[in-house]
Amino acid sequence: MNDRSALRWDLLMRYRLIEIVAQWEGRLTTNHLTNSFGIGRQQASKDIQSYLTKIAPGNLVYDKSLKGYTPSAKFVPKLTGGNADEYLHILSRNKDVVHTFTGLDLAFARTEILQLPIRPVDPKVIRSLVQAAREHRRVELGYISMTSGVEERILVPHTLVCTPQRWHVRAYCEKHREFRDFVLSRFRGNPEILDESVHDVEKDIDWNTEVTIVLAPDSRLSEVQQDILAHDFGMIDRKLHVKTRAPLVTYMLKAFNLDIDKLDADPLAQQIIILNRAEITRYLFKK
Template sequence: MHNTDIKLDLQLRFRLIEIIAQWEGRLTTNHLCQAFGIGRQQASKDINHYLKAFARGGLEYDRSLKGYKPTDQFRPQFCQGHAHEYLQLLDRHDDLGGVLSFLSLKLGGTEVLDVPSRHVDPQVVRTLVQAAREGLAVEVHYDSLSSVAPADDPTRLIHPHTLVFNGVRWHVRAWCEKNQAFRDFVISRFRGPASLDDSRPRIRKADDREWQQSVTCTLIPNPRLSQRQKEVIARDNGMDLDTLSLPLTVPKALLPYYLKRMDVAHPYNPLLEDFYQQVVVKTQA
């Protein structure tokens, strides 16, 4: 693991170098400049410092990519190499609280409950990210729960456009050649290696109607709770305390993830106690 004698700001920059290189497969000075507000000269100096002192052959410059990519010798020293670190970085890069969690400081009197890290292949993620960035297709094996893999286990051809983290696991939104529709794929169910395919017609994010279409619903405390209970639930969930409600407008494709993330009982189950269905979607009168 890393040397604790290194200044805190430099540890953060080295950590970013490792996470971007591992999960995106292309590191440039722009990553450091944009993340930390430093100049290109300082960013280049930091990368060279990391290469000389810690890389040990784990990063190499690729002229076609115009950036550094990981080699087979890459071993992270300033992060754990888990997918959630990259996802957290994407989710909170502009949030000060995210900078603190990005460093993974252990503060006295606090504890953060992390679910077990799901296995996600860095090579698969790098390929998905590159494909989404360049508008390419990806050929990869996928273990679907809805179908039984045939004996020859053919690959799946998808056109990814966005990675989505629902707070528990990663998904990728992509056009599926097999189903001829946009689908959500659980990234931990891909089995590598994944390969790029530039021979297919490009399918754009703009073609994904459910992604482009916004839907609005209103969240409220379960009407069957007492008034006091409803006020407590409203305060817990950031609802307007006068109307005891929270309007939510999101892309249609993401609505199920938002509802699950906020522990919304949808659809409502009349056989389950109301106390365990504290937040529901308001039905139209």
């Protein structure tokens, strides 16, 4: 059984932690579960046995010398992707919550997380946007822009979007009569929920358009350097196909540290290039 929809959320999270810790640390104990989820040792032991019985028989073996479970030779992730990022994200989250909770019983706890300054967002703004998106309604609220200052906007939001630099909301703007991105930290005042709107997510053509960005190592680099980059990014035949929504193309390129206007810069600076630049140019900087 590996149908996530059939599992309770809390149990799924415990099963996922079992897989991640076992795969990336090589030793799983009941302490990982008791410290992370506030459950007793007996329940933690029951969860591990349940995982082995219902989810992944044979994935783990108990090592008496280590006093814990280790991944077997035939270990295969069932509820996780088997990616290092899953473990590394747990390390970062562990540091985030350590001031409130005891923290996870992870073997490698020395991590340093580069954190950007937190942009202040009013809770009532989030609540109104979430309600309006859920109920397909219009919402009136103040928004400050770099060109117009603070002015009242009537929006029809449909999706909250997280980029490496900030959170924003994708919404239909009645002033501009089109779907745009609005930075959450720039909303002002007290939002007012209005009536329903026909401008839902299905009407956002750009949002529903999938774009593929094709990346490759800069050809000006040496063969060895290109092979290193291809391995770093998991490229196949020195190409990486990145799929995203049309309005998110610019954000995706920024995440790769790519500047569409500086492709002739020092090859060691950007290291990778866009192969299908002409195809994606129409989607850049459209907000």
